[in-house]
Amino acid sequence: RVVFYLSANSMSTSCDPSACLLRSGAGEWHSGQWQWASEARCCGFGEVGRERARALLRGRSLTFVGDSTARRWLWALVDSVGGMRRRRGHAVPDSSAAFDFKAIALNDSMFDTARAYHAGQAVLLNVRTGRWVMLDPEQLCGVPRSEWTVDRRFVHAVEMGRPPPWSTMRGVRYRLLVEVALRRGADARRSQLSAGELRRLEAQVALRSMRRLVEAALPRVECASLPCTYQEWMDQQCSKAFVRPAATSPSAGQPAGGAGAEHATRLTISMGTTSGYCVALMHRMAAKLRDWTSDGDDRPPSSSAPPATVAQAAGRLRILTAVPDPICDSYCRRSYRMVCPGGYERAIASALRKHRAALQLPTEAGPPAGPGQSVAGHLSGDLTLLSFVYAADLDSEWRATLTGWQADSFGHGAHLLFLAATWLEVKGRPTAPEELAWDGKVEAVWKDVLSGCAAAAPTRCVVRSVLESARVETRKLYLAHEAKLLALAAARTVPALPWFNASWSGVRRGEMRHHDHTRIHFGDVGRLFLAQLTLNVLPILLSRPEETLPLLPPPRVEQRINLHRLRARPGG
Numbered sequence: 001r002v003v004f005y006l007s008a009n010s011m012s013t014s015c016d017p018s019a020c021l022l023r024s025g026a027g028e029w030h031s032g033q034w035q036w037a038s039e040a041r042c043c044g045f046g047e048v049g050r051e052r053a054r055a056l057l058r059g060r061s062l063t064f065v066g067d068s069t070a071r072r073w074l075w076a077l078v079d080s081v082g083g084m085r086r087r088r089g090h091a092v093p094d095s096s097a098a099f100d101f102k103a104i105a106l107n108d109s110m111f112d113t114a115r116a117y118h119a120g121q122a123v124l125l126n127v128r129t130g131r132w133v134m135l136d137p138e139q140l141c142g143v144p145r146s147e148w149t150v151d152r153r154f155v156h157a158v159e160m161g162r163p164p165p166w167s168t169m170r171g172v173r174y175r176l177l178v179e180v181a182l183r184r185g186a187d188a189r190r191s192q193l194s195a196g197e198l199r200r201l202e203a204q205v206a207l208r209s210m211r212r213l214v215e216a217a218l219p220r221v222e223c224a225s226l227p228c229t230y231q232e233w234m235d236q237q238c239s240k241a242f243v244r245p246a247a248t249s250p251s252a253g254q255p256a257g258g259a260g261a262e263h264a265t266r267l268t269i270s271m272g273t274t275s276g277y278c279v280a281l282m283h284r285m286a287a288k289l290r291d292w293t294s295d296g297d298d299r300p301p302s303s304s305a306p307p308a309t310v311a312q313a314a315g316r317l318r319i320l321t322a323v324p325d326p327i328c329d330s331y332c333r334r335s336y337r338m339v340c341p342g343g344y345e346r347a348i349a350s351a352l353r354k355h356r357a358a359l360q361l362p363t364e365a366g367p368p369a370g371p372g373q374s375v376a377g378h379l380s381g382d383l384t385l386l387s388f389v390y391a392a393d394l395d396s397e398w399r400a401t402l403t404g405w406q407a408d409s410f411g412h413g414a415h416l417l418f419l420a421a422t423w424l425e426v427k428g429r430p431t432a433p434e435e436l437a438w439d440g441k442v443e444a445v446w447k448d449v450l451s452g453c454a455a456a457a458p459t460r461c462v463v464r465s466v467l468e469s470a471r472v473e474t475r476k477l478y479l480a481h482e483a484k485l486l487a488l489a490a491a492r493t494v495p496a497l498p499w500f501n502a503s504w505s506g507v508r509r510g511e512m513r514h515h516d517h518t519r520i521h522f523g524d525v526g527r528l529f530l531a532q533l534t535l536n537v538l539p540i541l542l543s544r545p546e547e548t549l550p551l552l553p554p555p556r557v558e559q560r561i562n563l564h565r566l567r568a569r570p571g572g
Contacts, residue, residue: 015042017540018495022486024537025499029509032564034502034529046555047562048535053080054127054382055552056538061375061385063411063459065401066420067392068117069467069520073420074388075112076531078123082130084111093134106515107523119148120338120410121388124351126359128382133355137410140347141340146171148338151331152396158334164326167276171331174282176269177246178289179321180206199263203245206265209313211243214269216310217288218281238281240272264320274329286322293317336400338389338410345375345413348385352378359383374458375413387411392422395445402452416541417461418534419453421485423469423520426477436480446485450492460541462495467530468503468512470519475504495541499533511563528566 020043027036036045048056057077064070075083086092086100086109094113103109113121116136125132137143151170157163166172182202193201221235228236246266269285271278292306292314306314340347356363361381379385389411391397402419405412429437453461465482472478478500489496503522506512506529515523522530539552 017543020045020540021495021537022498024497024533025502027502029506029511032511032525032562034506034532034561034563036559041559043536044539044555044558045536046558047560047566048080048532049553049556050081052553052555053077053535056535056542057081057125057127057384058382059376059379059384060416060538060542061379061387061414062416062418063387063389063414064418064420065389065391065398065411066418067390067422067424067520068518069422069522070418070420071117071121071388071390072110072112072521072527073418073530073534074121074123074386076110076527077386077534078125078130078132079110079528080531080535081125081127083132084130085109086111103515107513107525108515108521110524110527116148118390120390122348122351122411123386123388124355124359125384125386126361126382127384129360131358131360133351133358135351137338137340140351141342141344141410143338143340146328146330146332148333149331149390150333150336150397152393154328154331155334155336155396164328166326167279169276169328169331171274171329172276172326173274173329174271174276174278175325175327176282176286177321177323177325178210178267178269178319179264180210180267180293180317180319181264182206182316183318202263203265205316207243207245207267209316210267210269212310212313213289213292213306213317214241214243214285216307217285217292234273234275234277235281237273238271238275238278241285242270242272244268244270268325274331279324279326282324286324290319290322293319336391336397337404338401339408340410340412341408343407343412344410345378345407348375348413349378352383376415385414387414392424394422394425394442394449398449399445399452402449402456405452405456412459414459416538417453417456417459419449419461419463421464421466421481423466423471426466426469426472426481428474428477434474434476436477436484438481438484443484443488446488447492450488450494453494454492460495462497462541463489464497465500467500467522468507470507470514478504497533497537499530502529502533524567525563528563529561532561532563532566 020040023037023040023043024045026040027034029035062077064074079085084092086095086104088101088104089097091097091100092111094115113134115121115134120137122135122140123132124135137148138145149171153165153168154171157165164172182205218239218241219235221232221239223229223232244267246268271282288304291304292310295318305311361383375385387410389401389409391401401409407413411417425442427437429435450463453463463485465485466478468478482498482500486496486498503512503526506526507514512526512529513523515521
């Protein structure tokens with residue numbers, strides 16, 4: 001039997017591709033099985049087994065844009081061809097046996113890695129064997145970890161040409177650059193040492209002494225009760241300061257503080273965590289260090305004497321300078337776009353040459369594909385590329401990612417670009433919680449996003465409606481958002497997948513569950529269902545007038561999906 005996905009032109013008007021996409025989430029749940037509605041009967045939907053999944057994914061490149069639910073959507077497709085499941089007593093990559101044990105107990109055995117989970121992931125997948133290699137932005141594109149995630153305040157300052165707003169930045173690490181000198185007579189061996197030995201000894205004594213002083217200057221924070229309050233926890237983290245030699249020491253070997261003074265040593269005191277919250281504690285610590293190491297005549301009347309336990313260390317040192325020197329330690333990306341310098345296609349081509357053996361791919365018969373072609377040109381044989389780009393906020397991350405979609409965009413060059421609308425967009429008005437908070441500004445942003453989506457051609461861009469979330473329990477809001485999104489997508493000829501009702505009914509009937517405290521992540525059944533819906537619409541989305549899809553193995557069962565069977569047998 002030849003079904004419609006082999007030739008889109010052979011379908012009747014009542015069952016054209018657009019109609020089937022809109023019907024792909026229409027149906028009912030019955031005791032662990034999903035049954036499509038009768039109006040979708042001509043669409044050829046059904047339970048997709050491993051062989052059909054392999055045929056659909058082989059040689060394809062798919063990119064997913066959205067929050068962590070989009071990432072878990074990607075890994076559900078990996079599972080459809082074998083993938084990897086968590087097992088008791090074993091640890092999957094980027095995890096631990098203890099974490100996996102807890103995840104299994106919550107019906108979340110399907111793999112999902114936390115590495116680069118709010119940045120970007122590229123998964124090279126051998127659909128025949130299920131073997132895969134996941135590359136983070138640093139491994140694939142050379143993007144350092146500090147630039148994986150975004151702080152809106154920092155990006156705004158960069159865009160406006162302003163200095164970083166250190167006191168309000170998430171990823172700031174407050175540091176104190178300190179230049180100290182040992183007081184004369186601090187060590188009786190000085191006259192017996194060479195200049196080089198003396199300098200090394202001074203640096204060691206200064207470092208040890210400063211570490212003792214810093215430990216004494218920071219408070220010991222105990223929680224009044226468990227669990228700790230946020231303020232107590234932050235005080236604890238900030239108090240774990242680190243004292244290290246400075247990377248450069250311009251004063252090394254030079255007299256500091258005038259003629260006859262001791263040699264200076266430069267040290268860096270870094271606060272224990274990344275947050276503007278630590279700045280007040282840093283200033284209090286710096287004031288204590290100055291008081292404790294100042295000469296008696298120079299010590300301010302209000303200053304305190306050093307504790308007896310560190311009095312000797314304080315007597316050794318004299319602080320010459322103490323300058324705040326905040327740095328961006330994380331959330332340091334200067335743009336909302338996740339980019340791959342040099343181009344995504346070039347990075348993927350390089351990664352394939354490096355990881356062919358790990359992917360169990362045969363050695364290339366001819367010369368490797370050269371640069372300048374699409375990513376798909378590098379996907380031969382059983383290879384598939386699945387990419388994930390994190391974007392949660394619509395006005396910033398989504399808009400910048402889609403309007404700036406170009407060759408250096410992480411995930412560029414895919415056959416399909418899936419946009420997974422997030423639960424953040426489904427909210428009621430402050431004065432009318434039952435009415436969707438949708439105004440001209442929100443609509444303008446969605447128009448920009450969907451226009452950028454349409455402009456990604458020849459990549460075909462698809463938008464998926466928001467799925468059910470335990471964070472928002474008003475069904476009316478989801479339906480209102482879905483209706484507006486579908487209308488905007490249709491106006492820009494962007495295919496849409498209205499899957500909210502399928503997820504809502506699945507949760508309400510107890511078939512699908514949110515497995516963790518985030519209340520947005522589905523456990524195994526929900527993710528399997530999402531993968532099955534995706535595999536069912538792939539023949540429609542991948543169909544092009546100039547390309548005939550190969551004959552595909554038929555669905556295992558037409559018009560329904562047995563999720564219990566799929567959960568018991570990874571990959572079908």
